[in-house]
Amino acid sequence: MKKTENKQVEKKKRGRPRKNEKETEVAPVKEKANPPKVRYSDEDLEMFYGLILKAKNEATEEVKMLRERIDDLQNAVNSDETMVYSMHMAEQGSEAQEKEKAYAQIQRLNDFVKKLDDALKRVKDKTYGICRICECLIAKERLIAVPVTTLSASYKIRNKCPEDGIDRIEKRN
Numbered sequence: 001m002k003k004t005e006n007k008q009v010e011k012k013k014r015g016r017p018r019k020n021e022k023e024t025e026v027a028p029v030k031e032k033a034n035p036p037k038v039r040y041s042d043e044d045l046e047m048f049y050g051l052i053l054k055a056k057n058e059a060t061e062e063v064k065m066l067r068e069r070i071d072d073l074q075n076a077v078n079s080d081e082t083m084v085y086s087m088h089m090a091e092q093g094s095e096a097q098e099k100e101k102a103y104a105q106i107q108r109l110n111d112f113v114k115k116l117d118d119a120l121k122r123v124k125d126k127t128y129g130i131c132r133i134c135e136c137l138i139a140k141e142r143l144i145a146v147p148v149t150t151l152s153a154s155y156k157i158r159n160k161c162p163e164d165g166i167d168r169i170e171k172r173n
Helices: 003-014 042-080 089-125 140-145 153-158
Strands: none
Touching: 042 089, 042 140
């Protein structure tokens, strides 16, 4: 935070200005009220909606499969505990590592599903495929490859908006 912001925060905590301090108003943050100037057609949005739903269903199925794998590992550990001789320590460590890896994959997939849900919401709002920085249309090829993206390829690669407002993906030689 900047010094002026710190002073404003301190002032809010105290409720009154200091002797040498002036009363200052903080400008409210503007929300985007205007609809975007460009957008994909309803047919394109419908196609993207189908692709996103397919990706979401695949990710959800993978989460179910990983949960079953964890249950299988847990059941194997529980059944081995009834044996007279316990499992070797290295095997126990391997199973623990497998469970940790499965939990990490589940977390990653759940985050991906949340981003897919956000993308579905943007499709319904008809703002899907619009770069959140440049407000230009993101290339269809990029949206097909990375359906959760909110940045144009031009901005992602070069950190600047395309001068002509058209996002292009160029082939490398």
